[in-house]
Structures are given as C-alpha cells and as structure tokens.
Amino acid sequence: MKVLGIESTAHTFGVGIYDSKLDKILSNEKAYYKTPAGQGIIPRKASEHHAQNANETIRRALKTAKLSMKDIDVVAYCAGPGLGPCLQIGCACASFLSAKFDIALVAINHCQAHIEIAKWQTKFLDPIIVYVSGANTQIIVEQECENKNGESFKKFRVLGETLDIGLGNLFDMFSRELKDEFGHGSTIAKKALRTDKYELMPYTIKGMNFAFSGLFSYAKKKIGRMDEALLCNSFMQTAFCEVCEASERALMLYEKKQIIACGGVAQNKVLIQKLDMMAKMHGAEALTCDDEFNADNGAMVAYAGYLQYITGKKIDYKDAWTDQKWRVDA
Numbered sequence: 001m002k003v004l005g006i007e008s009t010a011h012t013f014g015v016g017i018y019d020s021k022l023d024k025i026l027s028n029e030k031a032y033y034k035t036p037a038g039q040g041i042i043p044r045k046a047s048e049h050h051a052q053n054a055n056e057t058i059r060r061a062l063k064t065a066k067l068s069m070k071d072i073d074v075v076a077y078c079a080g081p082g083l084g085p086c087l088q089i090g091c092a093c094a095s096f097l098s099a100k101f102d103i104a105l106v107a108i109n110h111c112q113a114h115i116e117i118a119k120w121q122t123k124f125l126d127p128i129i130v131y132v133s134g135a136n137t138q139i140i141v142e143q144e145c146e147n148k149n150g151e152s153f154k155k156f157r158v159l160g161e162t163l164d165i166g167l168g169n170l171f172d173m174f175s176r177e178l179k180d181e182f183g184h185g186s187t188i189a190k191k192a193l194r195t196d197k198y199e200l201m202p203y204t205i206k207g208m209n210f211a212f213s214g215l216f217s218y219a220k221k222k223i224g225r226m227d228e229a230l231l232c233n234s235f236m237q238t239a240f241c242e243v244c245e246a247s248e249r250a251l252m253l254y255e256k257k258q259i260i261a262c263g264g265v266a267q268n269k270v271l272i273q274k275l276d277m278m279a280k281m282h283g284a285e286a287l288t289c290d291d292e293f294n295a296d297n298g299a300m301v302a303y304a305g306y307l308q309y310i311t312g313k314k315i316d317y318k319d320a321w322t323d324q325k326w327r328v329d330a
C-alpha cells in the first residue's frame, strides 16, 4: 500500500509518500514559509504560501517516488492542531485528491504523526515520549485501553505539559527579542554553544507540568545587560532542565527503559544529550529520529496515515474536517 501524506499545520507545506510493502519512505518534499524579519508566522500569509506551493510540492513528491496519483491507495492530511487557515489548505488538497482519484482519506493528529515516525525510525516501541514543538511541549505515554466490547486499543495519555508557552515558540520569541535577522530557536542554540558558562534563571515546574513565562520575562530584562552567549546558554539550559526533570518523573513512574524526543525542538542536540544523560542514570536510553522527520514533514503524516487506515478509521472527502486545538489525548 502506498500512502501520500500532507502536512500544512504551520510554516511548512510538506508532502511525503510511504510504501508499506517496502516499509520505506519514498519521498519527503517540502515548501517552507519564511517569516518576515522580526515577526512570527502570519497565518493568512502562510496559508497563501501553502496554496501557491501545494500543486508543485505534490508533483515533486510523486516524481521523487517515481509514482503517479493512480499508484496511491490512501491520502492522509493533518487535521490539527495548528493554524486554522494553514490546516484548511492541507485539508482541501487531500479531500480534492481523494475525490478526484477515488482513494481513501484519513485525518491525522500532527503530534501523533511526530510520535509514530519517531517510533518507526528509532524502533523504540514502548517509550516515554517527549514531544517538543513550536506550540506544544508534552510528556506523553501510550497506554493499552479496552472498549465496551472488551476490544483493546492504544491511547496516548499526556502526563505533563507546558502551562503557558511551547518550547519552540519560547525560543522563537526570545530570538525576536534579540533582534536576530532570522528569529528562530536554532539561532539561540548557536549563540548558546559559544560558552559553557551558566547563570541561574527562573525555573518553574509543578509535578510533571512546567512553565516558561517567568524565564522569558527574566531573560528579556537581561538583554544588553548580560553577555549574549551566557544569556542564551542559561536560557536554553534552564528550559531544557525543566523538560528533563518532568521526563525523569514520568520515566520513574511508568518504569520505562526508553525515551523518545520528537518534534521540531528535538533537532537540538543539547536537549537529546541531556535526556540521554538523565535516562542512562536510570538504566534507560533516549533517542530521537533524523532532523528531516523532526521538522514538520509530509512523510510522518503518510506513515501515521497508513497506521490509521489499517485500523479502519477512514473518512469521506465530504466530511473532511480540521480542528485547531485537537489534542493527542482527545
């Protein structure tokens, strides 16, 4: 079976193709909306970008996979969470392809797609999941449940999460405060790596929940009054330590031996090293997948779409929907 997945939740319009027979990603093409200098994503502008680049990105994904639409069995799209206007473009493209080529359609949760592709690549099948993206930062576990008919199914449970800002947005916001040309978390990470010095900053954690607003306000006041590398390193390390402490509690509570980090911020090697160091203290191990799959992409939607399709959860193109706030544990 060949599944074409469409990702359009935020800045990326991505199209990927997964072949279940080969258990292989055949293509993973992207068009990226770059935010104007000093600004965050403008949803309407990002959706215009997606609409303009959709056709070309789908064609490129098919060409790379050496397939045509007639070879595709299932179309999957991210129905949420994400920016409303951006979600609408992916939903419209997927339902159009489903109707025109008479192929099955499945709606995928963006967070679930990040988790499934990370499990697929790391081969960690029973982990504590540390999902770190722009708007979301959550500590998750997958649990076996039973329905009224006694049939078992798996469900994601959020054990802890950010009470205010997602890690990715926190870094992007701080980068814009520093007037970086390209306000992005990777810019903060590069500056942080210039030093190994660290200064204590506000640290907020309650059980397995955590918050970053106090850290952001404090660090913002320090701009221009503190060495920039020291400021960025202290800011980044403090935020990552909060996530590590919450993850450690989850690891202990559920007696797991594996941690998976996934989502855009999992491209930061400092976070993975920190999680792995903590995991090893408890006889466990932390891994992540390739950057290509941690950044938003269509391949993860295609793979999660395959998993969803084989459980029978397809929808009619006339009923295609989006939900900006669709939680992974809903």
Ligand code: FE2
Residues within 6 Å of the ligand: 110, 114, 133, 134, 263, 264, 295, 296
């Ligand atoms: Fe994402």
